[in-house]
Amino acid sequence: MTMDITSRSPCEYKVGALIHDKKGVVAVGWNNAWHGLGIHAEAHAVMRSNRARLRGATITIAGRRCGWIYSRPCEACQALIDKWGLNVEFYDGQQWMIG
Numbered sequence: 001m002t003m004d005i006t007s008r009s010p011c012e013y014k015v016g017a018l019i020h021d022k023k024g025v026v027a028v029g030w031n032n033a034w035h036g037l038g039i040h041a042e043a044h045a046v047m048r049s050n051r052a053r054l055r056g057a058t059i060t061i062a063g064r065r066c067g068w069i070y071s072r073p074c075e076a077c078q079a080l081i082d083k084w085g086l087n088v089e090f091y092d093g094q095q096w097m098i099g
């Protein structure tokens, strides 16, 4: 199934994150408003992940506003990424293949 994660985001500025490891997709996340607080795609994906598979996995981040943009993790997300030892890569177009 092909899914465009960034289209799930209700925000104008859409960011999607996909965590994957050798076995495949661990979790996906997108930026969102949750309990009145903005939640970033990276943090959302980490929250949804199986912790056992997080360490050493790769997180791919995509941003879109009209066209595709590169979206770098903010300080808080970067801290989370460092904590779990995630590798970061950026995505610049075409849809993610999931599942």
Ligand SMILES: [Zn+2]
Pocket (backbone or CB within 6 Å): 040, 041, 042, 043, 073, 074, 075, 076, 077, 078
């Ligand atoms: Zn962030």
